[in-house]
Amino acid sequence: MEAKKYLEGLEYVSRTLFNQSQAMKNMAEQYRESTFARDQMAISLSILHRSLKEQGKIVMCGVGKSHKVGNKLVATMNSLSIQAVLLHPSEALHGDLGIVRDGDVLVFITASGNTPELLQLLPHVPPSVPAVLITCSKTSKLSSHPQVKSLMYAELPAHLSEDSIHGIPAPTVSTTLSLALADAAILALSELIESDVHKRRKEFSMRHPGGSIGAGLSHLNDNLRLVETDPSAQGKFFSSQVSSSSLLSLTQIQKSVTNNGSVSNSGSLDSDDEPTIEKNVLQCSKQPPNSLGIDSTLTKTLTMNQINPTDMSELCFLKYLTLYDYLVLEKEDGSKSVVRCNMLKTLYKAEFENFTGSRTWESFLLLLKDYLI
CATH class of the missing domain: 3.40.50.10490 (Glucose-6-phosphate isomerase like protein; domain 1)
Structure with missing residues (x-):
């Protein structure tokens, strides 16, 4: 009944x-x-x-x-x-x-x-x-x-x-x-x-930087590029726009590593206007550091899953570019490398925004794999 x-x-x-x-x-x-x-x-x-x-x-x-x-x-x-x-x-x-x-x-x-x-x-x-x-x-x-x-x-x-x-x-x-x-x-x-759809998309990206919509249009947002080129603005921008579960900025990493490569033993790093950043904000292998100068103490705090470009969706890729300043990648031989996200943005723009022929995400993935691995 x-x-x-x-x-x-x-x-x-x-x-x-x-x-x-x-x-x-x-x-x-x-x-x-x-x-x-x-x-x-x-x-x-x-x-x-x-x-x-x-x-x-x-x-x-x-x-x-x-x-x-x-x-x-x-x-x-x-x-x-x-x-x-x-x-x-x-x-x-x-x-x-x-x-x-x-x-x-x-x-x-x-x-x-x-x-x-x-x-x-x-x-x-x-x-x-x-x-x-x-x-x-x-x-x-x-x-x-x-x-x-x-x-x-x-x-x-x-x-x-x-x-x-x-x-x-x-x-x-x-x-x-x-x-x-x-x-x-x-x-x-x-x-x-505005009859030009590309100009409308660019303007919209700057008015809607948040969420998956903002992530999908981040490569068009001049405000994000401004933050990348202005170190004084990075701390305030990311502390207000990015949640504590996102990656630490490259500027914060550089501030935390001293001239001799040592790092504070605290479980979190200080930001410009927040006392601490939550632990495990990256998923990263706890292998010994390589020549990039990332100390093992810091590596434990930055735990980061290996990124397989061939399995990455375009939306996921664009989210990375929006939320993060850099990515730490573990290669098959156990070594690690740091990739600046603004470099990936430049690569993406060059392939999609300025390319006059046909270009698909699948073909871009092949290029991305060569770049990252």
Whole structure:
């Protein structure tokens, strides 16, 4: 009996996903066929683009779930170097309206187009600030307001509305449509601002240096290269950007090794602005040191797995380049070598970024193997 209940729930999930996908499919067809939707979107993009060209910004505004959608959209725009802020209409009426300046664009997010808080706010918005409406309603109080210059219209058929699907009007399908439509508009706006995809990727890499996304684009990030060439910036940069489980920087190793090659017997090394760095931050063989001047005491602290380039994914390789200053490699004969990650970055850039022919990761691995081993 209990299992049957969960199976029924699973069927409900499947049905909900199908209805959501149908609503998305309907919106995609709408923007291929509807003159009204296409014209309104074109006007919206022109308003937003003109504001940004004149050093204005985009002010997202909504209530409830729409406010949370606006928060995500602002984050997306900022990562694409599009100036945007989030404004709550209730807070705006208590002083936050000061964030809106001449030249800005106000973007209202409301499925119904009749949200009272937005209607109360609009009379207090400077007449010089145009408003764009993201909505699921073609006709509404806000859509007919003279200060609302255009719509980003996400049509939601009655049979696919939340009330029809769930029996309650909880914002789900409408927020999905609003978010998807706004995301599409933001990406289009990004291309209008900069048509060169390589320049957009480079800019994005500098706005999004963290996580696997940042690792995948680290070879484009000038800020990382700046840190490599400025020793005074390395300690502060890596102490704030890299977790304690990453490799020690080459600068820290050099500071820890004295002129006669001896190393502090403590289990961790001092950094510029942290008292200690956690033990075992590298996985390394505890074999006697070679001519590189890495003392055996230090080697025990730096424990590092042997890296096999033929088994390394491109994402893993780029993560190494982002997180680490150098790699300590154990060769088959038991000797070790230190490889500067900035050298690997140069190699990668030379092969992929500046290579005009076709180049695959597999072919690069062969070159990498010769370089590392």
